[in-house]
Amino acid sequence: MCHDQHGQIDAFLKPILQRDFIAFLPDRLARYVLSFLDARWLNSSEKVSRTWRRIISHGKLWRRLIERNVQTDPVWKGVVDKRGWRNFLFVSKEKAHTLIFQDLGYPPNLIEQLRNTVDSLEAQHHFYRNLYPKINQDIESLKSNWQNGRHVLSRITCHSEPSRGASFMTLHMLLYSYDDDKIISGLRDHTIKIWQRKDLQCSKTLRGHTGSVLCLQYDDRVIISGSSDTTVRHVNIVLTLVWDVHTGELLHTLMHHVEAVLHLRFQNGMMVTCSKDRSIAVWGMISPREINVRRVLVAHRAAVNVVDFDSKYIVSASGDRTIKVWSTDTCEFVRTMIGHRRGIACLQYHDRLVVSGSSNNTITLWDIEIGACLRVLEGHEQLVRCIRFDSKRIVSGAYDGYVLVIFVFWFVS
16 A cells, blocks of 8 residues: 555544544433543543533533542542531432522522523532532541541540449440531440530430440431340340430330340341340341341350441451351351450451451451451550441550551452
8 A cells, every 4th residue: 555545544534533422422422421530531521622511511420420429438428418518419400409509699589590591500510510629628638637647636524423423434426427416425324415516515315224325326317225234124134225316215125135235236227236145136127116136146155245237247246256257138157257365345347348356455357258367457555445447547446545547458359
């Protein structure tokens, strides 16, 4: 093929290969293709042409990107909830229009006039396009605080009732639910106190237990608490109580364990409790007033100190130095994970990772699928009492008075 022929082919193909394929697609397909872009490429794509910008703005792709991040990243979810920006997400086009123009200070009559107009689409586009870097800036600031240990220490002055002793027993706060405006604590004086986060003042005191409140969890409907209650009507049965999180009303009393309820977890219509009596109870939660024992799991040789679960596994840890794994669906025993030299006080389970803390002052990482110990971390000088982790860090608290932030990189294939 001669040089002239090469030139002719090049002249023929060049305009075809440089054709704007997005502009030739139906808008629905073009939006779908561009929806896979991250923020950097979405920002660049807006500058390609007016057509690309129109597709991005009318397709609300910045809003969809933010919503996708909120659904998949707990840090994004936390920041959005904390700042109140969730009000602008996961709502209808009409609702978003109203909220955004109200935020811009428009009067009601003008808000209605602008509904379903190009101006409305442009205003929404600018709002979400500007919201993305605001959220990202907050996240970067949060990461920097973790990295450099910057924090603000706040103390709650917690006075127990005089006749019951003045020792603070447990404190529970949903650290990953930033929209919650409360801290809920359980005390040795048999009470549960609800504190407002804004001023750390006690707003409610719940009474119903006859022993120290050792564990609790709450959501947007209920608080469920376990204690060291000793007897009920002269029978050695320990109470687990269900409360209305808004009113503080006692909704239901659960009786099963015969010694102190040491830990509990609930989600998606299921609850798991564990006890000093060495047993684990799996409960079905139809409603706050209808909670029944589904199965009792017995395998530990000492008090069961902590449980966690998801849709696949229930995980329990005990003073017998072992972690046991059970099937969530069938409640059948799966395996035992052995490695701690002393009793296990805390753990968290997520995906296929279990992180546990022990009275031998160590933190252990496990692969739940094969039961293998991945790594043992040291740093505390006394019992590790509480632990949380995400994809970047482990945060642990111990009786030595220290909170350790451990940055980790793990790979489980």
